[in-house]
Amino acid sequence: TQLLEQSPQFLSIQEGENLTVYCNSSSVFSSLQWYRQEPGEGPVLLVTVVTGGEVKKLKRLTFQFGDARKDSSLHITAAQPGDTGLYLCAGAIYDSNYQLIWGAGTKLIIKP
Amino acid sequence: SQTIHQWPATLVQPVGSPLSLECTVEGTSNPNLYWYRQAAGRGLQLLFYSVGIGQISSEVPQNLSASRPQDRQFILSSKKLLLSDSGFYLCLGGRFSGELFFGEGSRLTVL
Structure with missing residues (x-):
């Protein structure tokens, strides 16, 4: 089973701080989307x-x-409340078929 | 450009009732089509995908089924809904080039 591990699952930080979300896999992707x-x-x-x-x-x-x-990775500099949301990564694999593997998502809350 | 029309947008159904969600594709032919479900605040979980008419692959065993009677039509069904079937259902289309296009989503509440 191909997995795309996304971390952290939840992140709550103050406005103005920086943050990084990661997506990792043992699979090689043809492309990756956020x-x-x-x-x-x-x-x-x-x-x-x-x-x-x-x-x-x-x-x-x-x-x-x-x-x-x-x-x-997704890095946000000087986060703002408008950045609040669920961030998802998805890796695409093209072999004999087209597969799309989704991360579980990162719920981001930016507090003013 | 490719578009997906998905309906209904909102559905409230009692436990044990049947379900039918439908999406139709415009602007392209022979797309890969996917049904995903998303629980509140969680990522997307692949339920079914189809590479062509009548070809359905199931990723998660459950009381749901999918059908693709036409190239541009993808249907998600259930004979008897469970409480755990509540969630946000999303139909996606994909081209081999990697381009994705999304339906509008359907929010299902099972009571």
């Missing part, structure tokens, strides 16, 4: 990383794909 989800709605894509070692920035969010394409 999503953010609001309650009652579907996930919204934040970024897709494809190349080992790739780093992408989205304002205060920095996404990194591991060199071996087995892990990824």
Whole structure:
């Protein structure tokens, strides 16, 4: 069974602090995506990383794909209350079929 | 562009009643289709996926079933709902290129 371990599961920090969410697996992914989800709605894509070692920035969010394409991190600088939500990572594997493996999610709360 | 229409958006059903959630795809053909369930505050759990008409793979044993009678139609069903079936159900479509597209989601409450 292919797993994508996401940590921490829950994080509550003060506004202005930095944080990092991790997704790790023993599987090699063709691509990895990060999503953010609001309650009652579907996930919204934040970024897709494809190349080992790739780093992408989205304002205060920095996404990194591991060199071996087995892990990824999401770093938020100077977190704001608007960053509150559920963050999900999903790794895609292309072999004879297309598989999408989801992390369990990180519930992030930013306190003002 | 590809879109998925999923319905109903909200459903309240008594225990033991049947269930039918449906999603239809527009803008692409032969997509991979997925049904996911999400419990409150948790990540997405894959229930079923389909690579083509009549082809269904089940990831988690349960009282739910899925069918794909047409290339662009994916249905999630149950003959008798349990309390534990409550949750947010999401239909996803995927292309081999990695592009994903989402349904709007269905919130099921079993009473």
